[in-house]
Amino acid sequence: MDIDLDIARSQADYSEMTVDKPAIDIGARLNNLRRERKWTLVETSKHTGLSLSALSKIERNELSPTLMSLGKIASGFGIDVVTLLSDEDNPASLGRRSVNRHSHGLVSSTGTCENIWFAADLKHKRMLPLKTRVTAKVPGEYAEWPVHVGEIFVYVLSGRLVVHSQLYAPVYLEPGDSLYYDSSSGHKWTTEGETDAEVLWVYAG
Numbered sequence: 001m002d003i004d005l006d007i008a009r010s011q012a013d014y015s016e017m018t019v020d021k022p023a024i025d026i027g028a029r030l031n032n033l034r035r036e037r038k039w040t041l042v043e044t045s046k047h048t049g050l051s052l053s054a055l056s057k058i059e060r061n062e063l064s065p066t067l068m069s070l071g072k073i074a075s076g077f078g079i080d081v082v083t084l085l086s087d088e089d090n091p092a093s094l095g096r097r098s099v100n101r102h103s104h105g106l107v108s109s110t111g112t113c114e115n116i117w118f119a120a121d122l123k124h125k126r127m128l129p130l131k132t133r134v135t136a137k138v139p140g141e142y143a144e145w146p147v148h149v150g151e152i153f154v155y156v157l158s159g160r161l162v163v164h165s166q167l168y169a170p171v172y173l174e175p176g177d178s179l180y181y182d183s184s185s186g187h188k189w190t191t192e193g194e195t196d197a198e199v200l201w202v203y204a205g
Helices: 002-017 026-036 041-048 052-059 067-076 081-085
Strands: 106-109 113-117 127-134 151-158 161-165 171-173 178-182 187-191 197-204
Touching (some): 026 081, 041 067, 052 067, 081 106, 081 113, 127 187, 151 161, 161 178
Antiparallel strands (some): 106 113, 113 127, 127 197, 151 178, 161 171
């Protein structure tokens, strides 16, 4: 009976892990965080580095924040991006680990990418692993050059990825190709071809 119970529990855990968890309403999340700290939009702008107009539109869900904007918001509130996108805040602990089945995780979208954040149940991580479908076709679809304090490793799973840089000529990456770069300089990802590029990447800040 104990073995059967363990199997049932394992199956239940597996079922939970294989379901994509959508990111929470980022507009409501931003508004709640701001009100918890009793910040005005002006104060929030000073902490995050985002304009009043951008913050206001994000709160009203009229603007989908880029990963760079999410990073600025999270940094401004002293949390990481995964914590910003989740309504749970599990403290870090020794020996922690996270299992993700079949590439399922915390789903979020920007105007240029569809993202799945892995190990979303672990907060305050040193690395942020993601799987992304790049939907942008041209660099002009980005409102700005994404910049992050840290380094990024990206590995192309399918499609053709074009990495545009403020410092280098564009790099064309095919399935199996990878790139490691300093993300403190601006980079834009676009996809080229009939299908969107899918990539696995890790950000370490």
